[in-house]
Structure formats: structure tokens, C-alpha cells
Amino acid sequence: MKLSNHAFDRWFKNKGEGEPSVIAWTLSILWLLLIGWLAFFWNLGTTGLVDETEPLFAEAARQMTVTGDWITPFFDGETRFDKPILIYWLMAIAYKTLGVNSWAVRLPSALSAFALVCLGFYTLWYFGNSKNTDLQSEPSSNRRYWLCAGLGSALMALNAVTIIWARIGSADLLLTACMDGALLCFFIGYTQPRKSRLQARWYLAFYILIALAILTKGPVGIVLPGLIIGAFVLYVGNWREVLQEMRLLWGSFLILALVLPWYVLVTWRNGWSFINSFFGYHNLERFTGVVNHHSAPWYFYFLVVLVGFAPWSIYLPVAITRLKFWQRSHWRSSNRSTQLGLFALFWFMGVFGFFTIAVTKLPHYVLPLMPAGSILVALMWSDLIETLPSSSPPPPLPPSPTPPLLWSGWINVLFLLTLAGALFFSPHFIGYDPAIVNPRQLIEQSGLPVLGCIIWLVTTVAIAVFLWNRQWSGVLSINLLGFLAFLTFVFMPAGLLIDHGRQLPLRELSAIITQVEQPREPLIMIGFKKPSVVFYTQRPVEYFSLSKDALEEITKIAVTQPLPPTLLILSQPEKWEQLGLQSNQYQTLGKAGTYQLIRVSKSAFSFGNS
Secondary structure (H helix, E strand, O other), rough: OOOOHHHHHHHOOOOOOOOOOOOHHHHHHHHHHHHHHHHHOOOOOOOOOOOOOOOOOOOHHHHHHHHOOOOOOOOOEEEEEOOHHHHHHHHHHHHHHHHOOOOHHHHHHHHHHHHHHHHHHHHHHOOOOOOOOOOOOHHHHHHHHHHHHHHHHHHOOOOHHHHHHHHOOOOOOHHHHHHHHHHHOOOOHHHOOOOOOHHHHHHHHHHHHHHHHHHHHOOOOHHHHHHHHHHHHHHHOHHHHHHHHHHHHHHHHHHHHHHHHHHHHHHHOHHHHHHHHHHHHHHHHHHHOOOOOOOOOOOHHHHHHHHHOOOOHHHHHHHHOOOOOOOHHHHOOOOHHHOOHHHHHHHHHHHHHHHOOOOOOOOHHHHHHHHHHHHHHHHHHHHHOOOOOOOOOOOOOOOOOOOHHHHHHHHHHHHHHHHHHHHHHHHOOOOOOOOOHHHHHHHHHHHHHHHHHHHHHHHHHHHHHHHHHHHHHHHHHHHHHHHHHHHHHHHHHHHHHHHHHHHHHHHHHHHHHHEEEEEOOOEEEOOOOOOOHHHHHHOOOEEEEEHHHHHHHHHHHHHHHOOOOOOEEEEOOOOHHHHHHOHHHHEEEEEEEOOOEEEEEEEHHHOOOO
């Protein structure tokens, strides 16, 4: 039996009221919990910390709980000024609550991602109209808005870039949630009655989130949203009204009141060391120069968005052009509540342009544009398809899909076909990895490339069938189901597989170290730098990339610090020859993966090798 639109709408609004019903809220919460669990919380703490970045945050936060110094972050005995303090505070609180483990390290990122998706759902539910006319006077009770919100929130959660970084303990997803959450709060406040209490509350939330973004990653937390909002209100032509509504001076004082205490305290304690490292190296130089060899060509982020937001990225050009953003007079005369699509466009292009101009480039820098892209695509699809049949007189039929949209559909097919082929042949492109034993054989034996290829081939065929019959709801559904199947049966198992080959050996050897170490016994790592060892052993580690540098330092230690008489070395077996060690001069304590842990008498260096 078919369900009419009238019956469907009764589910989503209370009788005689414009607000959504209990059923609508219940379905919304269940939907958000489902996609949030799949994308962010499922197996969150199953794998170990990923070297290099994640353990740096994790250990610095752990040090706070040990030393009680909640102002200056430290890693391995040295100050760490890469990022401001908020992420360390949140991790430290998680440690106090859940214990020191991978789950606690990643919980702030996962919760941040989930909160952003929820706010995105709310925004689309109430303002998910990309057209320049009001669909009805009660948008929150319109099924079309609700379906747009459900789709948009799914796209925000179910894309590769967001999923990966929501499962890593670092500042990037927290920054995205604070900065993008601030942008959404601005837009919701922007749509409210002028100078009303409700508008003031949303603008207050905007200022608080901007302050948190600055405490997460520094000046970019206010510079980028400021550029996006400034460009948007200048384009629409109501910038004087918006500035008055926002009470910018009051908001600026609020931001300073929340942000300045930590920045003043950390500068007072560390002086120019903090200023030069944080503001100079980690902010100015990252934008104007190449830091840590992270350079890339100008088109780098085109590729990142294409792959990281796949398969939805295929439809971004059509979603953008459908807004007809070049018709400025049209948008200037439109109701504010209908401008979400235009705002998302400025948001998307602002982030994309800002980091394209920046000289240092990393894939996760475009995390903040993923929600904007999701909004753009969700608005396009909600305008395109009618999901439920209606028993009431049908409205005028929407125009037939335009040629660009049809071409995008077939490009979708071609892209997924290419992806299937790339997965099938992916083991042949895997080179030597010093951290994993036989990585190519490991991947081939798992069967994951073949399974991924099959999933995307089936998805491709199904999409082609629906596309041929112009069934756009089928195209959308199959894309979503294909991604969910890939996430469940390939993506997540691949993460466990890589962790088993790359990170598990370090955890096993770290456990041995904590069992056999003697008081004040030095631990030296040669040939690679794995900060996760510091986190798991909860002790200092000295790193040396070259054996000759390690030999020089070990000889110095042997002469100047004779007690304790031994030291621990974690490295790969071929490094022993470079140190001049013979098999009878060290004791093997453990082997795992490509790594080996040995104990060496200092006398072997103070006499034999000095």
C-alpha cells in the first residue's frame, strides 16, 4: 500500500503546530546515531595510535595529567607548540574519565565530528531550500526538508576524509567542528528575526565556537570564517545590517576574554620560544613557505576533494552551477532563509581557495569544506528527486535532468569503474615499506582489494541501470549503499590489517620495555622515529636517524653515565652491524615485525668502540 505525502507529513508535525512531531525527532535521532556510530565510533579504539602525528598529541596530553602543568604542552621532555591547548585539555579529561588508551585519545575527534553532523542536520532540516522561493511556511515539518537533512548529514559523515580524521587523535577534526559549527551558527542566526533573542543566542554560539577554534589551531580559526562571512555579506549586499545585528565589538571582547588567558600564560612562561615556534613557524611559515617538505602542485586539492569526497564529488560542479550564483540581483532580493546554498558555496570556495594559496599543503587541510560540499550536493538531490508517491493531485513535474547532470551521472559510473580497477591492481603498486614485513603479500592474502573491486563493480552496474532509466533516487541510493558496503567490508578491515602489520609490533615491544627496563636505563631508537613508543612506554626515548650519530651519543653516555651499566636499543637488525656490535655483545629481548629490541652493556662502547 502506498503512503501518501499527506500521511507522511502528519508523521513529521504536531497537529496544529509547525514544529516537528515526536516521531520526526525520534527518527532523526536514530538516523544520526546510526551514521555517527558507523562513521566515527565503530572500532574507534581497536587499533593503536598512528605514527607520526597522533602519538605526539596523545603523549603531550598524558604529560599534563602526570605533571599537572595544563598550560605548556610537552612531548618527550621538549615543549610542543605545534597547536594551542584545547585538544590537549580534552584528551586529558578523557584520560581522567576513561583511562589512558586509544579510545580516550580519539574520543574528542569522534565527538566533534558527530556534533558537527548533528548541527548540519538541524540546519538543513530548517533551511534546506536551495531555491529562491519558500516551499511552505513550515519548513521544519516538510518531508522534503527532513529528507534533505538526512541526506546531507549522511554525506557529512560518510566521506573518506572525515571518517579517517574523526578516528585520529589530533586537532584537525576539532578545528573543523569548531570553525564549521561557528559558520552554521552564524547562518542560523542570520536567518532569525533581526535583533531578536533567538538571533542573539545563535550569534553568541558563533563567537564561542570561534574562540574554541582559536584555542584549537590558532589564528586560522577566526581568519578563515571571517573571510567567508565577509565575502558572503558583501556579495548579498547587507553587510551593514549584519554587522549591527552581530554586535561585532561585543563579540570581539567575548572572544578575547575566552582566548587571551591561555595565550598570555603560555607566553609569560615560555616567552619568545612560544611566539617564534607557534606564530612564526607553525602559522606564518606554513602559509608562506613549505614546512616539513609538505609541498604539492596547485591542483593538489582538486584531486583530494575528488577522491576524498567520492562519489559525491562528481556532482559538485552541477550542484554549484544550479545555484546560478552569478545572478547577484536575484540573490540580493531573496529571503535570508533561502540562502543556505549560496552561503555553502562561499564556505566551500573560501576554504578551497585559502589552502590552495597556502604553500604548505596536506590532504586534511580541506576537512572544513566537506560539510559545505555535503550541503551543496544534498540541496541538489533534494530538488531533483521525489522520494515518496503522493495520493493528492501531483504538483507540476520538475524539469527533466539537464545534460550536465546526465553527464555527471555517467562520469559517476566511469569514476567507480576506475576505482574498482585501481583496487584490483593495488597490490602491484605497493613498494617496499620498512615498517611492514612483506606488505604486498599481506594485502594480497587479505583479499580486500578483490572484495573492494567487486563492491564497486556491482555498484557501478546498478548505477548504470538506474541512470539509463532516469531513476535518480536509485542512483543516489546505490551510491550510498555502495559506500556503506565498502566502509563495512573493506575500509574498516583494511585499517585493522595495517595496524596489525605496522603498529602492533611497536606496541608489543613497548610492553616488553615496560616489563624489563631498569631504573634510569636509556632507551634509544635508531633508523626511524616512532613517537608511539614514548606514549606506550610512558618514558623518554632518544631518536637517531643515522647509526653514526647514535654511536657517537651512545659512546658519550657510556663514558659520562656508567650507571646503570646497560642501555636498551630499538631498531632493525641491519643497524647492529653499523654500530659495530657483535652477536655476543647484546641480548635480544624481543622481536616483532621488522623491529628488534636489545639490551647492550655500556662497556661495549666505552672500551671496545670508543
